[in-house]
Structure formats: C-alpha cells, structure tokens
Amino acid sequence: MSGNSIRDTFFEECEELLEALVEGLALLEEAPDEMDTINAVFRSVHSIKGGAGAFGLDRLVNFAHAFETVLDKVRDKELHIDEKMMSLAHRSGDQLQDLVSSARDDSPLNEEAESGLIKELESYLGGKSVVEDFSFDALTLDFDGPAVVVDIDEGAGGARSFNIKFKPTRALYENGHEPLLIFDALAELGDLSVTADLSGLPDFDSFDPNDAVIAWELTLLTTETETTLHEVFEFVEGLCELDVNVEDAPQGISPQASAVTAPTVEVDIPFDDVPATENPGTPAQVSPADAGGGKASSANSKESRGPKPTLRVDLDRVDRLINTVGELIINQAMISQRIEELDLPTVAHLTNELEAYKLLARDIQEGVMAIRAQPVKPLFQRMSRIVREASDATGKKAKLVTVGDSTEVDKTVIERLADPLTHMIRNAVDHGLEKPEVRETEGKDSTGTIRLSAAHRSGSVFIEISDDGAGLNREKILEKAVEKHLVPKDAELSDPEIDNLLFLPGFSTAGQVSNLSGRGVGMDVVKNAVQALGGRVSITSMQGKGTTFTIVLPLTLAVMDGFVISVADQTMVIPISSILETIRPNVRDIHMVGTDSHVVSVRGSYVPIVDVAGSLGLHSGDNSGGTGILLLVSTELQGLTALRVTAIHDQRQVVIKSLESNYAAIPGVSAATILGDGKIALILDPEEIINLGHSAGPDLFSQPPKTELSHV
C-alpha cells in the first residue's frame, strides 16, 4: 500500500515535471540560448529519470537518459539548438509523456516511435551508443532531506576551496530543516571546516528559543562544482542567507574546527533543542542581504523560478469543505433574515456584527472556492502537443499561442474541458488553417497560428480558440446542411445562423474523412460538453481572416449569480449570465400573434414572449399579457426571446443544489437552491424553458443528441 502511494506520488511529480518540461521547451522556442531554461528542462528530464530508476521503469529510464544526454550537451554548449533539434526535443517530450502514462497505467506503447526517437537523439551524440555506457546510479534519487545529487557535470580540474556564509532564518527551522544535516552533506563532498558566528546572540532575557541567531562560516575544499554545492542547499534556498565564494587556490584548512558539531554545543544556553536565532533587532537587514545573495549565486536565480510551496489534498476533503461552507452561507442568510423579521429597535451593534459575519462567510467561501480553482496552464500546454500532432498529420504548419494561461478555473471545468478543447484545436488545424502553399499565395505567413486564450470577464471565464485560416465557407456549410436534410432547401439563413449549423448533430464539413477530425462526431458534442458545464459556445468567422470559437463558462459549479424572481406565486432563480436585459413592457409594445402567442417590440424588432409559468405548467393568475417583467435572453437555437415572469426581487449569489440526487431531473429546471428563509427555490434553465414553450411547434433543433464525445 505504501509502496503504491510512493509510486502515486512519483507519477504526480512526473505530471508536474512534464509540465515544467513543456513550459521550458516553449520558452526555448523564443530564447534558445537561455541557460536557465535549458537547465530547467534538463532538471525535469533528469528528475523523471531518477524517479523512474527507483521504480525499475527501465524503458522510461533509458529514454529519459538518451534525452537527458542530448540536453546535457546543449547545456555544455557542445550542441546548438536549431529548429530540427527543437522539434526533436518536443517529440521527445511527448514520448516521455507517453512513457510516463504507459508506465502508470501499464498500457502498451508503440516501440517503433520510441526507438526511432532514441536513434535520432543518439545521432546528436556522434553515433556513440548512449544506452550502453549508461549505468544508473541509485544514489541520485532522494526525495526528501538535503541530499547530495551527483550530477553529470564534469568536475572542474582540481580541488577548489569554497567560502560559504550560511545564515539560516527562522523559517528554516520552522520548516524542519537541520543545519547539521546540511553540513554533513557538505562534508561528504570534501574537507569541511565550520565556524559558528555567535555575534547575533541576544541577552539571555531577550532570547527566544524559536528564533534564529547563529550564522556559520564554512570552508569547503572539494573537487565538485559549485552547482553541486548549491544542490546541497537546494532545499533551504530562500530560507537562509547564502553566500558562496570560490577560491581556486586550495587553502590550508584550519584544523581546530574540522569536526562538525551540533550547534547547541557551542551555545552556552541550557535548551537542548535551541535552534540558532536571529537578533530581533536585525530583521530589516535580512531582505536586502537576501537579494544580494540571490544575485551572487547562479543557482539562486534558477531556483527562484521554482514552484511555490504547495500542499496536496484529497479532493473529497475539499468538496466536503465546500459543501459545508455552502451550508454556512445559507445559514448566515437565514440568521440575517430572522433578525430582520424580529424588527428589533436600535440594534445597531447586532447589525454591524451581522454584516461582519456575512463578509467573513463570503471570504471563507471565496477562499474555499479558490482551492478548487486551478490555472488553465496545464490544459493549454497539452494543447500544444495536439497542434503539433495535428499539423504533422495534415502537412500544415501551425503554431499554438496561448494567452492568459494563469487564469484560474474550477478543477472540474478543466477536466471536462480537455476533450472539447482537443477536438476544437484539431478542427482548427484540420479545417481552419489552409495549406502552406495556399497561405503563401494569400500573403500570409506559411505557419498558421492557433490562438488559445483564457480570461475572466464579468464573473465568467472566456476561453477562445481562434485560427488565422480561411474562415468558414458558409456556402459549403449551407450546401452540406441542405444535403443532410438538416435545413430545408429554400431556407434563408443569416450568416450567424449558418455558422451555428456547425453545432448541429452529425455535421461535418470536411470533404473527405481525414485522419484527424470529421468522423461524424462534430461540434455538437463540444457544445453539449460545454453546456453540461453550464456554459455556452459561440462562433464568429471572418472570410479570409479566420474563425474564433468562444466558450463562456461559469467560474465555479457550486455557486452562481442569479436573479431571484417570482413566477406564479413561486420564488425561483434565473442565472444572470443568461439575461441580456430586463424590460418592464408597455402594454402597447406587446402584440398578439395568432391565437395565443405574444411578441414584444424591442427597439423595432419583434421578440417572442415565453411565459415561464406556462412553460412550467404552473397556474398563472394572469396570462393576458401586459403585466409582469420580461427578461430578454439570447439562446443559440431560438435567438432572442423574452421570458415573462411576475417580478424580480433581488440579485444574489446562490448555492447550487442538485435535484437529481434525491429526485429526477425536471425539464426547465437545472437545479435548486436554498434561499435566506430556508425555503428552496428552483433554478431555471432558460434554454429549456424556451424549448418547452415552443415544444408545440415543429422544431428541427429540439432533439438533444446524446452522442458521447469520442474524437481521435
């Protein structure tokens, strides 16, 4: 069991390392000579190799080793990064990813591609076989604690003497680090002498045993490189002031301090676990010195790019917390309402405190939600591979540009967005971009650009996938739709309407079924997936300029901003995101069409009215029109529609509760929520409501397709 969990941890770390690798490669694309980036890429591959070795994943180790050796040559400036090398590095990265997932899932993998890549990698090493002269050194793997990482760096010629000034901060001890262990590790590298600097020690009375006051000066005589030395301090980087100076001439070592002793021995204070301390008077000096130290050592600058400390938590725990916080919010709303109802005289204190409670509850909720939120970066990075594969398969040149990949989105959204995004990216390369020759004749760069962007805008997440290709061929789309009997032959459709035909089930424009897309599973599946997340997808296209798909998603799946409305005596909630505007109509703006349909004139155009109460089969007191408030919503299928409700009461954030867990799904209702008075209000699904309202008439869009998303 514990072996498994270590293995799981390894694969989790692999994910992160692979992310770092892809990111590094992307950076290299722009700045091929950036040493820090090359180092970071090298480290990722190296760490994967190290971990894989510990688990006996030989195939992974072999490949990582070949890859790493080439990267090492690049690091030593023996090889230069060119386009060919870059492409190889990308493909090797992809292969490494495949190997990792194959090792994790025990799934078979194509060996041909792997051996081909290894050969290609070896060709950079002057034909010398990499695998043969490689032996894995198990010592290089040490997940925790300061470790001596023996790197592949060639050692510098002779022994050199390093002067190290090491001043831990309080945080170092708080994180459970022990200078003695670091000194031990250093002592293994060569001859070490240590002197403790007790000058920062305060008076006994002002002494805080938890503080850090002792600094050390170390002299190390070693044949190792400075990098190796820094690796010893890798885990305390940022937690101490570290200054390393090299003296090339070997120096005599003062013998009296050659034995490393525990710091407490030299301090004459009767606490056994006294960590060294920092003079309370000096913290102001720490930060500038720290910054200086950071600049002084090259290893520091590369570490500053490292990830922030994070915590891995079981998702269930977070979800439980989110649920509880949801209860707290509801409870808070109920308390507020009760107190209001009491109608107490001059209860200013109570109101203030209540307000504070409200804010705190909101803060907690936002904090908890933030735990689930994750940057879209890993998702976007995966797409760069899709673009590469798609452009290889189609013979088109394409590059992926990502914007806003630090935008944070709910974890579930990220997970469920992976498939639709993959599909759309493939489509963009396959159908969107033109062939290089065509692009050149049109005066475009022969390499097409796929732009993937994410941004937060007014409480929603906007994800855009755009290409700079030919744009949609509307004639062809219409022709195809007619051919497939999706629209009547004589239909007069506007451009956006034609664009939206793409979302119809079973629609595929590619003249022939290609390797990539166009297997009859089309954008409708993408649309369903996005809608299942409470989002919507739209499309804009410019002839000759390209096509943009926009996915709009709610920030979280657990809370939502809604209007509290009343419909035929019932309180309900309607998502604000779907409402364009609210209208209190003038009686003379409402016209009757046919026997029971109404339209309202909004700035000159006639918009059909759907009575929400009628749609839901609720008894509505007054159905004659004229009263009530109209909510103007826009849906992909029905266009503009006005929903008639009795009144709007409030706008607030509501916690979404599933109806399906204890009952069945109800048409027109997406979920329920609990209002401040403890009562349940139903959350309406405007699109469904409109469909229900229209369901009497024939409607070619009304059958919801139930196809699974399965593109390859």
Next chain:
Amino acid sequence: MSETAEVRADTQFEFITFSAGGQNYCLEITQIREIRRWTPVTALPHTPADVLGVMNLRGAVIPIFDLAARFGLGATPANERNVVIVAAMDGTTIGLLVESVSEILSVEKSAIQETPDIKSEATRHSILGMISVDDTMVRVVNLEAVLDAGKGVSL
C-alpha cells in the same frame, strides 16, 4: 430488498405507525431518519399530484410525497397534525407527508402477515405485509416501491 430480508431474520421488529388517507400504515424504524413538522414546500413543475415538492433538510434538497395520494387515497387535507416522515434508502432521502404519527410498535416476526391475495397489483406491490394490533390492522409500507415510483416520474 435484501436489507429488509436480513432484518427479517431477527425475530423482533420495531415499526413506527402512522395514518395516511384514513388508513393505518407503518414503516420499519431503521428506514426512518426523522419526523418533522409540516412546513410549506417548493412545488415542482411537471410532476404528478402526489409529488408535493421539495423541502430543505439541513441543506439537502429532498422531495416530499403525499403518501395518501401516492396510494390513490386522495390528497391529504391540510392539518395542524400533519407530519413529514423523512425516510432514506440506498442513499436516497425522501419525505412522506402523513396525517399523523401514532406510536412505536414492537412485534415478533411471526406477527407480520403476508399481504393477502388482493386484486390490485399496485397495492400488493406497495405493501409488504400486515400486522394486526388490537382490533386494527396496520399495513407495512414498501419504501422501495414508493421510491421507485418517485424516480420514474418524468414529463
């Protein structure tokens, strides 16, 4: 069903008896989570008459059924004494509106009689058996049947 069968193996059973639609019913005590006073519920659209709506049970949304209406005995008239029995089975929690709750009944296994061969298949399905208490007869509600019928509802 298997759960019920297991419990049957023991000889002593405890039931809570209540009245719905003028008849005496009971539910096994292990299936009952709590008994609540009737509070107005939120009606659901497109549901049959016996689905009264949904209620907030400490943050969970649970459907409330009118048991009398479900058994075809007509809607339960509004009354001060009406209570909601919250019952759970297989992770699904529902509320049953009944006229009133009477007592806890402790009976031997042998005291539970098979449902006699009556005409209505639906009735036989919704009743597991019968217990005779003094001069009255108490029907054992088959919660599973109530749940199944509830889940099957759609437009």
